[in-house]
Amino acid sequence: MSKSLLQRVFWTISLRVKVLIPVLFTVITLFGLGQFFSTMQSIEMKTLQQIERLKSIGIRLTHSYPLTNAGVNVDAIRLGLDLIPELTHIAIYSTDGQLRVLLKGATIDVSKDSWQKMTQADSWQTDTELIVTVVIPEQEGEAVLVMKSVKTDITLFIQKSLYHSILFLGAFLVVWMVFYLTFNRLVLNPISQLSIVMQQVTNRHQRDHLNRKSGRDEMELLFNSFTHMLERSDAKEDHVIYALRKLNAEKDFANKVLDTIRFATLVVDSTGVIVHHNKAAEELFSEHTGELLDTDIKAMTHGDLTIEAIFESLTLPRNVTFNMDKVLNIHSTKLPEVNRYLVCIENITEIEQSTERHRVASSVFENNAEAMMIVDCNNLISMVNSAMATLIGLDKKKCIGKTPQQVFASQQFNQLSTSIELSLNRYGFWQGEISQIAGDGRTVPLLVKASQIARSRNSDKVDYFYMFSDLSSVKEMERLSYLAHHDALTGLANRTKLYLMMENALSDPNCIRAGFAILYIDLDGFKLVNDKYGHDAGDFVLQQVASRMLAQVRIHDCVARLAGDEFVIMLRHISQQDVEGFAQRLTEDLSQPMIFCGQSMFVGASIGINYSTDSNTDLGQLLKQADSAMYRVKRVKKEQA
Template sequence: MVIPVIITFFLLFVINIAYSYITVVETRKENLLTRTNVLSEGVAINLKKAVIHDDELSAREILDVFKVEPWVIDVIVINEKGNVFAEYDNSISSSSNIVIENYSSFNANVHDYSFSDNFLRVSFPIYINSDLYGNMLIKASLDSIEKVKEEVFNFFIVLLLPMIMCCLVLVQQLESWVVGPILQLNRAMRITVNNHNTTKRLDVQSSDEIGSLVKCFNEMMGSLEARDSYIQKTLEQLANEVTFADDVISTINHGLVVLSRDGKVKMANSTYYSLFPNSKDQMIGQSFNKSTCDEIWNTCESWLSKMHNETKFEAIIESVKYHNSERFYFITGCRLNNGEELLLVLEDITDKHLATQQQQLASRIFEQSTDGIAVIDNNNQIVMINPTLCRLLNRQADSVINEPVTKLFSSIQITSINSILFEQRRYWNGEIIEVTADGIPLPMAVHANLIGTGSDSRVVINISDLSGDKEIERLDYLAHHDELTGLANRTKLYTVLEGMLSTPQNSEYNFALLYIDLDGFKPVNDTYGHHVGDYVLQQIALRFQRVVRDSDFVSRLAGDEFVIVLNPITSYEVGYTIASRIKEVISESIYFEGYELRLGASIGFSMVKSDKNTTIESVLAKADSAMYKAKKTNNKGIYYTD
């Protein structure tokens, strides 16, 4: 504090001296300029006649008036042509040219002046009837002003020492009366603030205002010490209670919410935030209906209205629509703080509820399914079997559970089901015939799926009884049709040909035969995979059925070989037209999985007229031979033989 006081007083002193200095100097300059202007004005009036008559001698006598002012160094009169007309020189050495050059920046038409470090220069025009006849240039010394500056500086030096002495005395008194006690009080307060130490006391050294301040400080410290002691005990007790409460709340996996009687949220734990994702800032102090779903709020609102009569509530909230999902909650409520608050405990039981429903549904499906169901583990042991399968095979569940699969099934497809599913991409469909416990053969359709991996894998087998009429018809269809394309198979073809050969025909030919072999199919199958080849065969079969007549018969022999029976056939032209249409649709592009596939076909065309020596084999052999000739000849891929 001492240094700022000294600096303040010194700055005030310097500012005062500087102001006085500037004021005195400026005043002296103005006085000098005024005296010069007055004198110059009078001399200019007297010079008018001398200038008009070009009387240089009279002009010099008039300029001698400047001798009365010692501060005037030299005066020069310039005529209208810019030449020196007359001059007055009070200096030791002077040059008119130099003097004139010093005034070169002045405007000769107006009264002008300038101050330099050592001189005052004045330009005074001489006008006669508004005409400029010349200009009087005056240079005055500033020695008097320099003397004033020196006097002011000496005055500053004389006053500086007493001022410093006064400052030191004042500072010493301030240090004793004010600064010392205040610094002592400041140190005590810093100790209290930084170290939280309220035991510090100060000595009262005076009875003035500073002494009263120190006394008040000591009293305040006593009060703070007593308050801190009470607060510390209270905080310790509160911390223990909060720690206990936090430990209890952290062990609860349910959402906790405390509501006031008007339904506003006063507290909620982190589990509740996970159930209803709203931040704490959004919930605390707001109505509970803004942070939960309508179903829960309606239940809680009803409880709030009953808090004066009941102390505990329970409810299951079902089918709650929250964030586009269906949720289920179990809610318990109890009254707190004499009925002023309500504690809610919320548990999301959606997963439990759905799991229970799924388990119940799966159990009903397993128990009530009209198909037999068995579950086999990775060791080929039966772990589950439903009543339908027990009834079909006339077995008791207890006799086969945890037993090898061979105790229930004899079919190689079932007893080796694990290895079959591994090779067949985790699923297998097929038909088997099992023998029941009574020794009765039972046709069955089997659908097996591999679920899980490793030691946790299980095989679920679904078995349908094929002994009924509909199942027999299905077996008949499967026996006479190609599984991939749905076309008639070789067996069905032979049956149809046998019937047609044995039936008399009214026309010359009984029927015509198209023996078709796809060109380019094997590269497609080898390049893109069997699934692409299967798709191609299915598309070709659909195109065949689109082109042929309703009375015609389409079959697949094997691989990429097809036989079409044209019936009735009246002429070669009719058969050839159909064959050409078939070849055309085969050549159309097939698109699958981003690939463009193109095939061709070789068609053997044969007109058949049956007699007692005609056999199915001879008919097919004749058409087959024509097909191979179509491959070798360039006859648009169709070769006819009768």
């Protein structure tokens, strides 16, 4: 596990650390080892030099002051030894280790083992001392000169070595920094840039810019080659991106074109499976709850649309019925490059229905008993039906392209043209009556209805539709109805209409509660006018009386002429006091002179009033009571006369 961890740590370390740190560690380690061995060697050499120096001192002593039977000149030797301060002990021993002469220092006990070690080698050392022995020949035998000296202090050597090491390390660090910067610039930076770029090679937008190197060494050649490779790779990527963008743009354009086509468009394979479609197809087949892609068109349309029908529509478009209520027009094109078929499906249900409605409307227009005409926005006739052609006595083809004023013999229509046009433009409708001379020469009363019809939803232009209804029979019925309910001379209501209006009033409880009055009027002096001035004057007087009565009543009241010079006025929603005031005003109005052919004629009026608020009153009884009241008024007038 630790080995695996070390491997992971090693692979996460950068190349700069992998290269420079081991080199730095190796150099420092080698320098430390070399400095250590050099210091140890210097110490050892210094010790050897000290030993040799002691030996040379001993030899000089033995040569300068030879031992004799008479002894050694101790004072002379000591005087010379004082000049050598590092000597701590010097003595002459016999060969068996017995002290003979102590020249310097304190007496030391020399054991047998120690003496053997000192005599076996001419030098011997401990951690702090050096012992050198020199054999002194003498006349009677040999003696041994033993010198003990303080070992040279190695601290100075170590300090000196450390000082040199520090100087070396300082110089080494300076050289190392120069080397590092040079190596970093020439080797590591290019490799680092290559590493970074290799990591960013999949995302060129985050990639650092690489500048070509001017050198010719291997690293710079490698760097330049890699830069060239990236440039070519980027160029290829740019080309691929451009091609993909262009392809996507073309694909998006094609999809948008397909989506903007109002026809349902499908791409199917040779087995009838849908591989592509536009939005119009989704709307057309909205009843299909699943996804259209990868769906068999035959299964989706419940067998109404098959691959065989698609094959047949390659040459000529054909219609199929879908779901029993939709009529589809299919046109197919083969795509040989991909062995697929482009199928354009137009829902012509509305077109078929519109065509059928147009056929029915044309049939209704042509076969209608009413005369019909369509005038365009330029006031030119664009269509007429057979009834219209018969009415104006012209062939239909001769009417087309002419103005209505050119085909109508009636000046009344031509005079109303401006009013009709103004009403159509302002309200979109006009209705009125005109008289037209028909093809057989008779004058026909016509009810004209004109209206605007829009050409299309998106057009501001409109046409005008005219329908002419023959009112001859209607007018005759109206005339007969009028004669059945009105007096022919005065235009007032006759007895029949009076009874109808009285029945309606009596059946209305609100009318009875508000007050209901019957005024029975007989003209005074009418017979004299009729006998003196003739029947024309009498008729004129009756018409003037009728006109004055109508001027006094309200719109919901009724004025009727029963016979001769007898009139009845029915007043509704009126109080008894107002009835009396009305009768007074009417009497005064009728007493005013009437001028006929320069002659002033006068008549009076006897008015009988029957006022009631009882809904149970009989109609005949009301008139009878009013008639009785009128005769009482006449009798009073005669008595007063």
